[in-house]
Amino acid sequence: MKKNLFINLALIAIATTIFSCKKEIHQNVQDEDKISAAPVTSKNGRLVFKNSNAFKETVSTLINKDSNYLTKWESDFNFISLRSDSSASRIYDSFDFPTFYGAILNNKGEYMIADTIVYFNNGYKYLVPNNDEALLNKIKKDPSIATLKFKAGVVPISTSSIVKSGSLSTESTSLPGGGTDARYQYQFLRNGDPNSQRKFVFEIFNYVEAAGQTSICYVRTRIKQEYLGGNKPGNWLPTSSETYEKKITGMNFQVAFFNTGNGTLSYVNGSNINLSETDITKLDYTLCTFQASRPNITVTLTGNYYAKVLPPWNVDGKSTYTANVSW
Incomplete structure (x- = not known):
């Protein structure tokens, strides 16, 4: 009896452990789904917009907002914005970005839309698909290799x-x-x-x-x-x-x-x-x-x-x- 009782208790312990693991895995999957469903998240020091519509909706929310509003908005994301880094901001003065850009760009001049990294440098906006960090680093060293780049800045009226x-x-x-x-x-x-x-x-x-x-x-x-x-x-x-x-x-x-x-x-x-x-x-x-x-x-x-x-x-x-x- 004692032996059978010991075996039963062991089986219960194993079943409880398996259930707990399944529950934890399920919870982690749910958390990841919530993150992927969010219109704006932060990852690797950048803001990540779920898609182009999420970016446009964010822009419409931030346009013409004052500094206090932008600061509170930024506080929800774990990244260093261009607005919060005065030395980096001066590097990008030549673009003359709209004010809200200082809140969505990190201090390296980057954000992401879906899996595309958007990077600004020397009057151009570079697009790096497939979250290709290696390609981004190559472009930073030699911008001439970029195939997806577009002019950005002030145009006379x-x-x-x-x-x-x-x-x-x-x-x-x-x-x-x-x-x-x-x-x-x-x-x-x-x-x-x-x-x-x-x-x-x-x-x-x-x-x-x-x-x-x-x-x-x-x-x-x-x-x-x-x-x-x-x-x-x-x-x-x-x-x-x-x-x-x-x-x-x-x-x-x-x-x-x-x-x-x-x-x-x-x-x-x-x-x-x-x-x-x-x-x-x-x-x-x-x-x-x-x-x-x-x-x-x-x-x-x-x-x-x-x-x-x-x-x-x-x-x-x-x-x-x-x-x-x-x-």
Whole structure:
């Protein structure tokens, strides 16, 4: 009896162990299924979007969100974002990414859509299928071997011929705009100090990522403040300490672009948009986003732009600028 009882107890113990193992394996499979079903996860220091739709939905959620919102959103993922690494961010300044990109890119300029690694470097967006880390490392060493690469960055906007080049309601200085259309700029001295040259810049521009026959466009407007760094001529740098008010009121715009579906001319409109911020960062607002068959678009825009540096950096009340603009 004792022997039979011992054998029965042993069989029960073995059965219990097998059941526990099966339960644990089943739970692990369920957990992996949940992870794979999530629209956004993180893996190997990158954000991974389940598919293109998950990426588009995430973008629509993050566009025009403030820094606090983006920080809270990032906290759900175990990765170092481009926003959180200031030294890495400076490397990617030439792309002039939309603000939300700093939240989805890691500090190496990467994210993933399904099993495709997306990598940005030197004005190009590289696609590396099949999660091929070895190929990615080769491309980083020699970008010329990449077969899937597309231009990414700012493309100048054309001004509608029916709209004049713009007018200013107060004193102004017209300066070259470069890639971005920054024709409305105002230089001033902070509190009258000749060694503290400052500048307000009002911009509208188009960030574009080419993708074969399609261009993904983010049309943006911005108010920013810069200072003249050192004695080097034209070395304007973003201010990092001066709080200032930034306002855009009564803005109306129309964007004309060629549709990717049928190639016809299409339009995006917006009316009476009002924006304001008071901090040390630039006001960066995405007017619209769409896919087009050509990267060059035409924009008409009217509105009132306003900027003012606040105390203690501005004690004389003179560093104020208002512009009525049309591109």
